[in-house]
Amino acid sequence: MLQTNAPDRSTLVSLSAAGLYRKGRWLVRGVDFSISRGEIVTLIGPNGSGKSTTAKMAIGVTRPDEGQVNRIAGLKVGYVPQKLSIDWTMPLTVDRLMTLTAPLRGREIDAALEATGIRHLARAEVQHLSGGEFQRALLARAIARKPDLLVLDEPVQGVDFAGEIALYDLIKTIRNSTGCGILLISHDLHVVMAETDTVICLNGHVCCRGTPEAVSRSPEYQRLFGARAGQTLAIYNHHHDHTHLADGRVLHADGSVTDHCHPDDGHHHEDGLPVGRAGPMRIVHTHGPDCGCGADHSSPATTGGDNAAENRDA
Numbered sequence: 001m002l003q004t005n006a007p008d009r010s011t012l013v014s015l016s017a018a019g020l021y022r023k024g025r026w027l028v029r030g031v032d033f034s035i036s037r038g039e040i041v042t043l044i045g046p047n048g049s050g051k052s053t054t055a056k057m058a059i060g061v062t063r064p065d066e067g068q069v070n071r072i073a074g075l076k077v078g079y080v081p082q083k084l085s086i087d088w089t090m091p092l093t094v095d096r097l098m099t100l101t102a103p104l105r106g107r108e109i110d111a112a113l114e115a116t117g118i119r120h121l122a123r124a125e126v127q128h129l130s131g132g133e134f135q136r137a138l139l140a141r142a143i144a145r146k147p148d149l150l151v152l153d154e155p156v157q158g159v160d161f162a163g164e165i166a167l168y169d170l171i172k173t174i175r176n177s178t179g180c181g182i183l184l185i186s187h188d189l190h191v192v193m194a195e196t197d198t199v200i201c202l203n204g205h206v207c208c209r210g211t212p213e214a215v216s217r218s219p220e221y222q223r224l225f226g227a228r229a230g231q232t233l234a235i236y237n238h239h240h241d242h243t244h245l246a247d248g249r250v251l252h253a254d255g256s257v258t259d260h261c262h263p264d265d266g267h268h269h270e271d272g273l274p275v276g277r278a279g280p281m282r283i284v285h286t287h288g289p290d291c292g293c294g295a296d297h298s299s300p301a302t303t304g305g306d307n308a309a310e311n312r313d314a
């Protein structure tokens with residue numbers, strides 16, 4: 001038999017003119033898109049735009065009132081919902097969380113916790129996990145049964161900015177190692193778009209779609225999120241090659257540490273980014289009189305705030 005290493009890109013789910021009608025109105029209507037194996041599709045849109053509703057139609061939690069949703073036979077879905085009803089007064093360990101709804105073998109639990117980097121937390125109480133650790137535990141639970149399709153509704157909620165980047169890296173690694181399809185839902189525009197193959201921008205209907213670059217340039221997207229939102233993506237397409245340490249020195253990508261950054265250095269790491277969500281991002285760079293980064297500190301674009309100059313590095 002002919003062997004091929006080409007990735008399997010067969011379609012897992014497709015929605016065609018799908019709509020859901022509840023309480024006298026269409027929550028979403030005319031939704032068309034598909035998810036293939038190995039593909040990361042992201043639904044973005046403002047609060048209430050129908051992202052979760054669309055995801056639930058895609059995986060069969062709800063049936064569309066018009067249009068069609070087709071899934072491959074026997075599709076295995078790993079779903080991390082936006083909200084989880086956990087009784088936080090009851091002690092619950094991470095490994096118990098993994099088996100709450102269905103049994104798993106010990107080695108499957110271990111492998112999933114290992115893959116998400118929290119094997120050392122197997123006996124930890126879920127109540128005591130940080131936001132990022134909790135999201136990893138939910139991810140571990142979703143991947144443990146080796147799904148064909150992973151659906152993650154707001155997977156970075158409660159996670160700080162550096163944690164967001166790490167989680168999206170992890171999600172990409174899971175896709176690369178398992179070849180599953182991934183449907184991400186986010187109302188953030190931050191890292192999620194840059195880490196995605198296909199973006200579907202929703203607002204009760206599909207406003208625009210395509211690669212992150214194409215969506216961030218589209219007038220519909222800019223009307224929904226503001227023209228500056230597109231610049232967010234540019235930031236994440238940059239290579240962040242140095243980090244400002246707490247003591248003011250600079251750690252470079254090659255591991256060297258210098259007192260200053262250099263005029264020809266690339267963009268800064270995310271340290272110090274404001275936590276603001278769903279808006280244009282600014283890279284905050286605290287300039288000193290001789291920080292040596294090469295920016296014009298006297299210009300209005302690089303001064304402002306208390307002692308910190310805010311510099312859009314995009």
Ligand SMILES: Nc1ncnc2c1ncn2[C@@H]1O[C@H](COP(=O)(O)OP(=O)(O)OP(=O)(O)O)[C@@H](O)[C@H]1O
Pocket residue numbers: 022023027045046047048049050051052053054082187
């Ligand atoms: N079963 C339901 N019956 C009536 N309305 C509903 C139902 N489920 C959701 N809605 C409404 O449909 C709209 C879309 O909800 P949905 O949860 O899909 O939005 P979303 O884009 O995921 O929002 P968010 O970013 O806030 O999570 C909202 O106005 C919501 O109140």
